[in-house]
Every structure is written in C-alpha cells, then in structure tokens.
Amino acid sequence: MYGWIWRHLPGNAWMRALISLVLVLAIVFVLFQYVFPWAEPLLPFNDVTVDEGMAGPR
Amino acid sequence: MRTRLIVRTLSEICVTVGALIILLVVYVLYWTSVRADRAMDGEIDHLQDRWATGTVTAGAEPSSEPRRYASGDSFAIMYIPRFGADWAKPVLEGTATGTLKKGLGHYSRTARLGALGNFAVAGHRRTYGDPFKDFPALRPGDAVVLTDGTTWFTYRVDRRPYRTLPTDTGVIDPVPRASGFRRPGRYLTLTTCEPEWGHSHRLITWAHLDATQSVAQGKPKAL
Secondary structure, eight states: OHHHHHHHSOSSHHHHHHHHHHHHHHHHHHIIIIIHHHHGGGSGGGOOSOOBTBSSOO | OHHHHHHHHHHHHHHHHHHHHHHHHHIIIIIHHHHHHHHHHHHHHHHHHHHHTTOOOOOOSOOOOOOOOOTTOEEEEEEOGGGOTTOEEEEEESOOHHHHTSSEEEOTTSOOTTSSEEEEEEOOSSSTTOTTTTGGGOOTTOEEEEEOSSEEEEEEEOSSOEEEOTTOGGGGSSSOTTSSOOSOOEEEEEEEEESTTOOSEEEEEEEEEEEEEEGGGOSOTTO
16 A cells, blocks of 8 residues: 555655645644544543433433 | 456555544544633633623523523533643533533533522533543542632532443432432532443532632632
C-alpha cells in the first residue's frame, strides 16, 4: 500500500517525500478535527453525571 | 511472491492501526485538554467582561425565584482551593456532552446557585482539562467558592467523596440521598466519574452553604 502510493507520487525522491509529509499532516488534521471528536464520546470518559433520563449524556 | 504481498499488506495494516491508536491517545490525553483549557479560559474571560460592564442580572438575594439559566451559557465561576490556588472553572447551564467540554455543567433541574435546594454540578475527572482530577482529595471542611458576579457563595464540604452507581439520581435531590442532610437547606453537589478512567460508578461530594457576601465586600476568606 505505502509502496504503491510512493510509486505513484510525481517528481524525484525529495518531491515525493515532501508530498508524503503533506499527506500525513492532512490525514492527522482530518483525524483530529473530524474523526476523533466523533469517536471520543463513544469512549467512557464523558460519563460524569448521574443519569437524568435523556437529559444527561449517555 | 503472493505470500510476500500478503505479509507486506498485513504488516502495513498493523503499522497503520498502531499509528491511529497512538494518535487517538494523544488526542484524548492531550488535545482535548488543550481545547478545553482554551474554552474554559474563554468562558471565564467572557463572564468577567460581562460582570465588569455591569450587565449582571441581579441575583443578589438568593431566593427561590423560578428563573432559569440560559442553557449552555456560563453563569458562575467556581474556585476550590483544595485543587490549587489557581483552580478556577466556569459553570455552564446543562450537562450535555458539548457543554461539559467548555466547563462544569449545572444540572438544569436542580436549584440555582445559593438558592434553597441542591445546586448540583458535574465535571470531567479526566480528559477535557481534567477539572475534577483531584476529586478524591476533597475532605470535610474544604471550601467550594462560587461567584455569579454579584455575590460570593462559600460552601463547605461535609464528608468524604461518596461512591455510587450512575443510576443513583437521588444524590442530586433537594435533600440528597445518603448525604446525611436531613432537613431542606442550601446544598451543593459535585459529581464526576469513578474510577478515574472508567464509567462504572460516580463519585459524589456534598457541601452546604456556609457564607455569602457581596462582591463589593471583596473576596471571601476561603480564597
């Protein structure tokens, strides 16, 4: 998979390394901005209230 | 060649999943706190600005008025000297997940600050700034000081943190169950999760209103 991506990036090795870095940063950004905020409430750290029916978080 | 491809793909998947898990841990342990600390400082600044410009809705007499706080808005700042001299967190209305990311959450069905009944507040013990990290360190006599911009309210903790089940809603009743309080009064309840990183139980602390003073009279002795 990574080899395949590497082979399909344009330019010489430096150019490819630079593009790879940008790709990694973009993926980390998407994860921190969108994916993890969605996944985090599924973890138990949000349960700090005593249940109030539907009023409280899970 | 075929085996080689399978082994390589499998290894790459393992490395990818490992990297994802590390990133998630970084997010949960570190990034949520960075974001929450920023949000909480923002709420406190916002409150202090509002109070400084004098647009405080007069709540000087802590009567049992039926007015409610606006959902999701901050309305008070809490200080707990036991958690550190610089420990100050905003209190917001409601206990929705999004609200608790910006500060402590006031159970909207419980009493107003300083009013007759039980002023109940929930907060994160871990992640999102760890506001209640030192919760088990609370001891009888510890001060929990709150201000709504016009009045300082000093509550005193009555007993060591009490461990209970998440379904035990009686602990935030006007006269909280198991608190040892017998008669109606002006109480405060704090709730957080127990164990520290889990959600199987809740940790509860009760306090009673010990003193109130106007903001004009300066900070209370407890701070």
